[in-house]
Amino acid sequence: MSDALTLEEQEGLAHRNATRIERCNLRNFALEKAAQIEFRGVTKLYGPIAAVDNPSLTVHRGEFLTILGPSGSGKTTTLMLLAGFVAPNTGDILIGGKSVAAVPSYRRDQGIVFQSYALFPHLSVRRNLEFPLEMRGIKFTERAKRVERILKRVRLNDLGDRMPSQLSGGQQQRVALARALIADPPILLLDEPLGALDRNLREQMQVELKGLHKEFGITTVCVTHDQDEALTLSDRIIVMREGRIEEADAPEVLYDRPATRFVAKFLGEANIIEDSGFKIHSDTTQPSGTLPMLRPERICIAAPAAPKRADADQRQYVTGTVADMIYAGPLRKYHVHVGSSLFVVREHVASGQQIFRSGDEVRLEWLRSDVRFVAT
Amino acid sequence: MNTLQKLVRMPIWLTLPAFAILLDVFGIPIVLLFLNSLNAPTFSIANYQAFFGQAANVRVLLQTIEVSVVATAICFIVGYPTAYLITAASKSVRTALLVFVAILYLTSLLVRTYAWIVILGDGGMVNNMLLEFGLISNPLPLIYNRLAVYVGMVHIMLPVMILPLVSVMLGIDKSLMSATRSMGARPLAAFWRVFFPLSLPGVRSGSLLVFVLCLGFSITPAALGGLRDAMLSTFIASQVETSFNVASVAASAFILLAVAAAMLAIFGLDFSSTQGRPAGPARAYWWNWLLSMSTLARYLNQLATPYRAKRWTAKLYQAASSGRWSQIIGAVFVVFVIFYLLFPSVLVIIMSFSAGPSLQFPPSGLSLQWYRSFFGEPSWTGAAWTSIQIGIAVTILSTIVGTLAAYGLNRTFPRLRSSLTMAILGRSPCRVLSSASRLISDCSSLD
Ligand SMILES: Nc1ncnc2c1ncn2[C@@H]1O[C@H](COP(=O)(O)OP(=O)(O)O)[C@@H](O)[C@H]1O
Ligand SMILES: [Mg+2]
Numbered sequence: 165m166s167d168a169l170t171l172e173e174q175e176g177l178a179h180r181n182a183t184r185i186e187r188c189n190l191r192n193f194a195l196e197k198a199a200q201i202e203f204r205g206v207t208k209l210y211g212p213i214a215a216v217d218n219p220s221l222t223v224h225r226g227e228f229l230t231i232l233g234p235s236g237s238g239k240t241t242t243l244m245l246l247a248g249f250v251a252p253n254t255g256d257i258l259i260g261g262k263s264v265a266a267v268p269s270y271r272r273d274q275g276i277v278f279q280s281y282a283l284f285p286h287l288s289v290r291r292n293l294e295f296p297l298e299m300r301g302i303k304f305t306e307r308a309k310r311v312e313r314i315l316k317r318v319r320l321n322d323l324g325d326r327m328p329s330q331l332s333g334g335q336q337q338r339v340a341l342a343r344a345l346i347a348d349p350p351i352l353l354l355d356e357p358l359g360a361l362d363r364n365l366r367e368q369m370q371v372e373l374k375g376l377h378k379e380f381g382i383t384t385v386c387v388t389h390d391q392d393e394a395l396t397l398s399d400r401i402i403v404m405r406e407g408r409i410e411e412a413d414a415p416e417v418l419y420d421r422p423a424t425r426f427v428a429k430f431l432g433e434a435n436i437i438e439d440s441g442f443k444i445h446s447d448t449t450q451p452s453g454t455l456p457m458l459r460p461e462r463i464c465i466a467a468p469a470a471p472k473r474a475d476a477d478q479r480q481y482v483t484g485t486v487a488d489m490i491y492a493g494p495l496r497k498y499h500v501h502v503g504s505s506l507f508v509v510r511e512h513v514a515s516g517q518q519i520f521r522s523g524d525e526v527r528l529e530w531l532r533s534d535v536r537f538v539a540t
Numbered sequence: 541m542n543t544l545q546k547l548v549r550m551p552i553w554l555t556l557p558a559f560a561i562l563l564d565v566f567g568i569p570i571v572l573l574f575l576n577s578l579n580a581p582t583f584s585i586a587n588y589q590a591f592f593g594q595a596a597n598v599r600v601l602l603q604t605i606e607v608s609v610v611a612t613a614i615c616f617i618v619g620y621p622t623a624y625l626i627t628a629a630s631k632s633v634r635t636a637l638l639v640f641v642a643i644l645y646l647t648s649l650l651v652r653t654y655a656w657i658v659i660l661g662d663g664g665m666v667n668n669m670l671l672e673f674g675l676i677s678n679p680l681p682l683i684y685n686r687l688a689v690y691v692g693m694v695h696i697m698l699p700v701m702i703l704p705l706v707s708v709m710l711g712i713d714k715s716l717m718s719a720t721r722s723m724g725a726r727p728l729a730a731f732w733r734v735f736f737p738l739s740l741p742g743v744r745s746g747s748l749l750v751f752v753l754c755l756g757f758s759i760t761p762a763a764l765g766g767l768r769d770a771m772l773s774t775f776i777a778s779q780v781e782t783s784f785n786v787a788s789v790a791a792s793a794f795i796l797l798a799v800a801a802a803m804l805a806i807f808g809l810d811f812s813s814t815q816g817r818p819a820g821p822a823r824a825y826w827w828n829w830l831l832s833m834s835t836l837a838r839y840l841n842q843l844a845t846p847y848r849a850k851r852w853t854a855k856l857y858q859a860a861s862s863g864r865w866s867q868i869i870g871a872v873f874v875v876f877v878i879f880y881l882l883f884p885s886v887l888v889i890i891m892s893f894s895a896g897p898s899l900q901f902p903p904s905g906l907s908l909q910w911y912r913s914f915f916g917e918p919s920w921t922g923a924a925w926t927s928i929q930i931g932i933a934v935t936i937l938s939t940i941v942g943t944l945a946a947y948g949l950n951r952t953f954p955r956l957r958s959s960l961t962m963a964i965l966g967r968s969p970c971r972v973l974s975s976a977s978r979l980i981s982d983c984s985s986l987d
Contacts (some may be wrong), residue, residue: 170563193664193699247718247721247722249718249721260857264857265859266672266859266860267857267858267859267860268721268722269718269721270722270724270725270726270727270730271722271724271855271856271857271858272722272857273724273856273857274722275722276718276719276722278715278718278719279715280713280715282713282715282718282719284714284716284719284720284734286734286737286738295720295723295725295733296723296724298841298845299723299724299725299729299842299848299850299852300724300848300849300852301845301846301847301848301849301850301851301852302845302849303845304719306847343723347723347724403713405775456938
């Protein structure tokens with residue numbers, strides 16, 4: 165962080181400048197550059213349980229980072245540590261290279277969207293949006309201007325005078341987002357931001373969220389237990405397990421080449437072949453302490469007598485019996501007994517496809533290069 | 541089963557038993573009394589004119605309102621921080637504190653009033669101690685004045701203020717306060733801008749309850765106050781005993797009831813929490829509107845803007861003090877309030893083991909003589925047994941009727957609910973009336 169100005173220097177610089185607006189812009193610019201988060205030996209204990217157990221968490225500038233994990237894995241606690249609502253038992257959190265251990269949440273300049281949205285029920289949408297600006301001492305006329313701008317941006321132009329209780333879930337969500345973004349904070353924290361929305365709305369909001377992130381270029385940390393959300397939104401995903409980081413990487417890498425069984429299972433579905441009475445062939449050699457893993461969509465299902473493809477030499481074929489078939493709109497999911505293990509196979513529905521029923525003999529095939537090895 | 545389901549679907553009927561009992565015990569006597577106050581068959585407002593014609597009556601009425609307002613204000617000033625600290629405490633501490641407050645709520649009013657006489661009286665505990673230490677040479681006039689009335693009334697009314705406040709405060713979403721701070725609001729700003737407005741329904745309910753109950757107070761002011769501190773209900777009670785003009789007494793009772801009714805009508809009661817209620821902004825948040833939109837608030841807010849901007853830049857990412865001192869002050873305050881609430885009751889318990897011939901504090905020695913005489917005297921034990929029997933019966937009946945009513949109230953429309961609740965609560969000033977009517981009927985049977 166040596167290239168960034170210290171905060172004192174930034175302020176000194178800021179005060180020499182003429183207008184307030186300019187000063188604000190400059191400060192935001194400087195802080196944005198400095199926005200980088202680092203956890204150093206942070207633990208948080210609740211009684212004997214370590215809710216957060218020294219995760220080596222770093223967040224880069226402008227990045228959309230998702231913390232993914234099962235319930236109780238310490239995601240919310242991590243976010244609360246970052247926001248300053250919870251103090252760590254040990255270790256230090258650095259924001260922009262500076263320790264924020266003793267910095268209260270109201271001096272951290274972060275935008276936060278809570279799972280419950282936490283809109284002030286006694287204030288109109290407009291006054292909700294004005295609140296962070298007011299706390300920063302921004303003048304009335306400027307506040308009004310910014311509120312109008314952000315209302316238009318989240319497509320709530322006419323709803324400024326409504327009370328939060330008069331808005332739908334999706335509208336409340338957008339007000340909460342707008343309120344977190346309106347003061348141009350360098351860091352945005354989201355706690356299960358789309359958890360309370362129905363499926364269609366959630367997909368719509370994912371797009372919106374992604375657009376806002378790109379537009380504001382704001383460093384974002386998002387907590388979720390929804391793998392689709394994590395895969396869709398993030399530049400990088402951190403998978404948490406029992407307060408620690410299990411694995412962290414870009415969504416594609418994490419999904420395609422998970423290092424551990426936990427990640428493979430948590431991020432999508434996985435066939436982990438333990439002891440099936442047949443050997444899984446692979447292009448690479450199997451490291452010790454690992455098991456072969458196949459994603460369900462990498463497996464093709466066909467009748468036993470169906471002609472083989474041209475690249476048959478690069479594939480492995482096994483035969484099995486269909487246990488059941490689940491139809492899910494664009495997808496068809498089969499459970500197939502092969503030897504002593506149960507394979508999950510996912511097939512995109514297309515015309516002219518043969519549909520198998522439970523009890524049918526089938527042949528499964530996959531490319532040898534699609535086999536992965538995960539640590540147990 | 542079918543009829544039960546139908547009943548559930550028509551929840552308003554479930555309140556019927558409660559209202560029937562209230563009507564029988566309070567309603568009918570009150571109507572009769574009201575007709576009486578209007579000189580029933582002929583109907584005139586002469587009694588009311590007579591009441592307002594006498595300067596002494598008006599003075600007592602105004603004094604009653606004044607004492608009630610001041611007592612309510614003190615209850616609020618002491619009760620609000622206490623409720624806040626109780627809410628903020630950890631769960632186990634909170635439960636313990638609430639149990640203390642609630643126990644007190646259930647202790648006899650008479651006993652607690654009596655305890656204050658023992659504490660504040662000329663030969664009472666405080667004066668004795670001060671004399672002992674040679675700090676004073678003559679007893680201080682601690683009792684039989686307005687201050688003693690307030691000390692006693694606030695002591696009795698404080699739980700009534702604290703309990704609704706705590707219930708509303710506990711309902712305030714914690715993440716709202718976190719959100720407030722994350723938006724840059726310092727603790728004080730977060731309190732005034734978010735927590736306080738959201739706790740206002742509790743303030744309103746608590747204050748109204750305390751005020752209306754204070755209006756009907758007679759024992760405590762009579763016992764602790766001077767001759768000039770009479771409340772209207774004390775006045776009514778003494779009038780009932782001395783004069784047989786039922787109609788004029790009834791008129792003064794109804795004037796008191798009118799004051800209570802007016803307060804309830806103006807401010808209304810609202811026990812439902814603010815959150816999750818699809819309330820119209822204009823109606824439900826008028827008090828908040830008053831608070832935040834008033835020109836004065838706006839003006840002050842504008843004045844604060846440049847200061848806020850300067851502070852924001854200066855303090856960004858700076859450490860803050862740990863707030864240890866405010867925690868210590870808060871703890872001391874709560875301990876002080878709990879002491880104030882519990883000490884008189886504890887005192888009575890200790891005095892009951894006194895060996896002396898009269899009740900005094902500190903007791904001259906310890907003995908079980910009062911308990912022995914209690915259990916040795918058949919008339920006492922008989923009375924106690926009767927009390928317990930009646931108590932059990934009343935508890936069972938009121939639990940059944942009250943639960944039905946509460947369920948019914950909860951299921952009806954909110955608007956209707958608040959008026960029904962008001963009607964049930966309205967009985968507290970009615971208590972004055974019904975005791976008056978009971979006294980009157982006693983007197984008439986003596987004739
Ligand atoms: N305030 C608290 N008091 C006690 N235990 C807590 C508290 N908050 C979280 N925990 C515990 O810490 C662990 C992690 O919780 P949390 O961070 O909420 O997980 P997640 O958000 O991933 O579901 C859980 O075991 C939870 O029970
Ligand atoms: Mg959580």
